[in-house]
Amino acid sequence: ELVELLEGFFVPKRLAGRKVVMTAGPTFEAIDPVRGITNISSGKMGYALARACVQAGAEVVLVSGPVSLPVPLGVECVPAASALDMRAAVLRALPDADVFIGVAAVADYRPLQASEHKLKKTGEALSIALTQNPDILAEVTALPAAPFCVGFAAESRDLDAYAEGKRRNKRLPLLVGNLVSDGMGGDDNTVVLYDDAGRHPLPRASKAEVARGIVDHLAAMLPPRV
């Protein structure tokens, strides 16, 4: 904690007076009381970004899927398991937010029905019917008084095409892309920032450093405070 506090002293307060709402981690979509569909996401990038935002002077609400990471000092953490939980928590936290950052690896689909009791092995082949989850980021950008929205895209290939495509589809001013192989689970990451001016690769670095790079870029894009 002392290290976090000290670090924070030396960070320019580029987000002073701003409220940031963000998501991080995976979601867990229940199949039954013990099984579910999830994503590989350690939550490390999102937690590093939450810390960087706080250290840059922002008020931060972090809606977090199930991870086992310590909540950064000064961050308000709201736990959420499924995409539906996460959406509800985001919408509750959103009023007055200046920035929304969707880092969480939200499951695109959930089981159509979750069984109340543990399913038993039947020896037969099975199939799980899925239904599409809400797109939290798309809902936030569609709000009448939408905050500045930042998306994340983790891809297994063709990063530029997929990431810039996602940014345009969702009409995001800023999107952070990375290859699954570069970032997931580890302590370092290699990301590329995409905005209307083009692509801006950040050097490979610790997730803490990458997070500071994202905050600097983001802060420079925000409209001046009123």
Place this chain on the structure above:
Amino acid sequence: ELVELLEGFFVPKRLAGRKVVMTAGPTFEAIDPVRGITNISSGKMGYALARACVQAGAEVVLVSGPVSLPVPLGVECVPAASALDMRAAVLRALPDADVFIGVAAVADYRPLQASEHKLKKTGEALSIALTQNPDILAEVTALPAAPFCVGFAAESRDLDAYAEGKRRNKRLPLLVGNLVSDGMGGDDNTVVLYDDAGRHPLPRASKAEVARGIVDHLAAMLPPRV
């Protein structure tokens, strides 16, 4: 670590000279590079049991699904993601084992096919075809020179019926049962031991204490060393 070492001094060496192979944690069955089916399992009970076995003097190989827990001092940990990985690691570790304990929440089913690349949202309903995973515990008990086998059962209801049914089906000398609501994710657990003599409830306690209770019961059931 010092606490672990000190604790270990005062534990009777009821498993001295024994080799224990065990599994713990969830498995992760890939749908694509970032998504998969998993179980809710923190791994805490299995890791506590591994620690209790080491403190009771055993040599312990812990085949562990993806969890974020420190490996107990003196335990050899072999990481495994899917049920197939876990089976392979168990079979490699098994020669000379006196005891096999299956604590892991192994997924009963896995996607029939894992996609090499990240699946894209299509806007359509989806369905995932599943195929049954191997039953690691059943395979171990069926070996010609099978070790003493201990099963775990986490149920959402009717614990006695399901647990004793599982024990008889799999011909296990000992099974540890608990209700999902009593144990999963938390630091405490309430378990019932099932053996040929009947049911033996252990008092609700920390997972460390419950683990010591299981080791005591198990050690008393082992055939004398040759």
